[in-house]
């Protein structure tokens with residue numbers, strides 16, 4: 001497998017670029033523009049020279065084997081890596097044309113615009129209501145009625161309202177795992193982000209909850225840009241418009257989802273999506 | 279049998295002696311704690327029980343009356359006889375209140391109902407009989423049957439008068455005298471009327487005191503020696519041999535209450551310990567108030583803000599080791615830095631007119647609390663840090679991802695979740711601080727503090743005052759009082775009280791922690 005070797009060999013990044021098959025999204029239609037992004041935890045590289053554009057108001061899926069850097073990439077998009085002194089980064093990320101690392105960018109505001117749902121649900125130890133209100137309370141104070149409306153809207157958007165409307169003041173930790181995951185999504189939606197980063201939102205869920213989340217993703221597409229990390233090929237095929245396949249910190253293939261799943265350009269991609277490389 | 283105990287104690291079977299050893303150690307420690315409490319409670323609380331008075335006749339025809347305290351066998355391996363210790367009171371008659379008697383020499387014992395024990399302001403207890411009552415120096419003609427009820431009635435009158443005179447002095451005389459001394463009058467007329475008022479009040483106090491000194495008891499020892507005891511110097515008269523179990527219980531309750539609520543008398547050898555209870559509690563509370571914000575902020579800085587480099591690790595190790603520094607060292611530090619350094623400077627700046635007598639430049643409540651706060655700071659820091667470290671990063675990132683700044687994340691997510699850990703730190707700090715005596719001796723505890731540090735006078739809480747402390751009180755009563763036999767029960771009672779005070783303070787903090795946990799929902803689930 002000569003292609004495989006050349007792509008994974010970190011000593012020859014030039015060959016990796018030349019072998020990658022990356023779709024060009026026009027700059028005007030893209031939300032994130034990532035250019036030459038490399039990232040390392042201390043001396044361990046996690047992302048190498050990624051260049052891709054994420055289209056606005058579409059669902060883009062990131063797939064790839066465990067440890068290939070999907071979470072690392074998502075966390076780079078809302079600068080969560082800032083907290084870790086060990087992380088070293090090169091390259092640029094533009095959000096709507098604005099470099100997110102520019103000194104004039106306020107990181108808290110950036111993170112509000114780029115919401116993130118983590119791999120494991122992390123509701124706060126507060127009531128369901130307070131969890132959703134958390135982000136709202138950080139902003140300009142709202143009247144209680146307005147806030148209540150926002151919270152209902154966010155919970156409805158996350159398809160959780162009917163299950164919790166009678167127990168809004170119960171502890172969020174008393175919810176099931178799937179409900180917690182949807183609560184975290186509602187909490188993120190409540191601050192009206194432009195982008196939603198979803199890190200395997202359905203990894204711990206039963207098929208019905210998974211289905212609910214997938215429906216949710218499709219319905220959100222009309223108002224925001226979604227980036228979805230998933231290990232589930234069917235899920236990526238079902239909900240995403242574009243799919244990027246990462247391997248060992250490098251972008252291997254990035255294409256429209258239909259094209260990537262029905263007709264992968266690289267053998268490495270085909271091996272992964274058909275499960276032969278596991 | 280063993281198997282049944284094993285099941286009941288949930289000790290796993292077939293794992294050898296290990297689990298049994300562990301369970302044994304737990305039982306042993308529990309047993310020791312219980313034994314300690316039982317010892318303290320037994321020795322301390324029995325002290326207040328009105329024991330009966332024995333009238334002892336010796337083989338040579340001598341009598342005396344007293345409380346039997348304990349028997350002591352002859353020293354091991356030596357010939358001799360067992361001896362019994364009696365508390366006989368009447369220091370004014372015999373110069374001695376204890377008497378050892380060879381048990382063999384006791385010819386007979388009786389408990390006549392008319393024997394009394396009189397608690398007096400001087401010379402300690404009197405044990406004997408009431409022979410008569412005097413009014414203005416003249417004997418009252420009373421029949422046997424009238425005598426005891428009259429004595430009780432007259433004593434109640436004195437108690438009422440004493441309360442009246444104390445109230446007059448505190449509420450009328452002292453404020454007026456103070457106003458005059460400080461020159462707070464409007465004009466000379468006002469001043470004169472104030473002075474007249476003061477004079478009138480003083481006259482009233484004198485009149486009340488005069489009324490108090492009207493009556494006197496004629497007391498007679500069992501040997502027939504008489505003393506005249508002014509009734510105003512009497513705190514209590516009991517006839518323990520004539521009391522029913524219920525009467526004794528009531529008397530016991532009253533005495534326990536007096537012990538808890540009154541100040542000490544006779545150089546701490548008698549009376550109550552209220553100022554010491556109050557001082558201990560207040561000092562510990564001030565200490566908690568001082569140590570909590572510092573400890574929490576330090577822990578937050580170390581765990582949440584400081585870069586986790588080698589320096590931070592070094593500081594952390596340093597803090598942990600600080601917890602092991604002997605407390606007396608903190609006392610020396612407090613004396614040097616707080617009392618002489620800061621206190622001396624404060625005196626120079628703000629209390630210059632009172633120098634050379636120091637205000638803050640001497641030990642006091644504030645410096646003692648701060649010294650103990652320093653002593654317990656590492657405990658609070660370590661406990662809080664552990665609590666902070668237990669909070670998953672996912673919680674912090676969740677808040678940040680919603681657009682919270684680091685400060686908002688800290689305030690709204692991290693700190694609330696760490697409150698139980700902080701309170702655990704405070705609980706540990708209280709446990710460590712409440713029992714410390716050594717450093718306090720350097721920075722402000724007093725053998726006898728005439729005024730408690732809180733009163734109705736501005737600024738109400740007097741941080742510069744010296745205060746009493748139960749731990750130091752134990753030391754003082756136990757080691758520096760002349761009469762060790764009399765002091766021992768007080769030592770036990772005070773020790774029990776110290777344990778109870780610490781328990782109450784700790785339970786308060788534990789209750790608070792439970793409350794906080796409950797409010798934060800199923801946080802710890």
Ligand SMILES: Nc1ncnc2c1ncn2[C@@H]1O[C@H](COP(=O)(O)OP(=O)(O)OP(=O)(O)O)[C@@H](O)[C@H]1O
Pocket residue numbers: 041044045046065066067068069070071072073
């Ligand atoms: N905080 C960290 N410190 C050091 N190395 C890290 C850290 N986080 C991730 N890594 C390393 O970076 C690489 C990429 O990790 P990442 O979490 O991005 O993988 P992933 O694609 O999300 O995997 P998964 O599908 O299992 O979630 C891995 O080799 C991982 O060991």
Ligand SMILES: [Mg+2]
Pocket residue numbers: 070071072119199
């Ligand atoms: Mg991941």
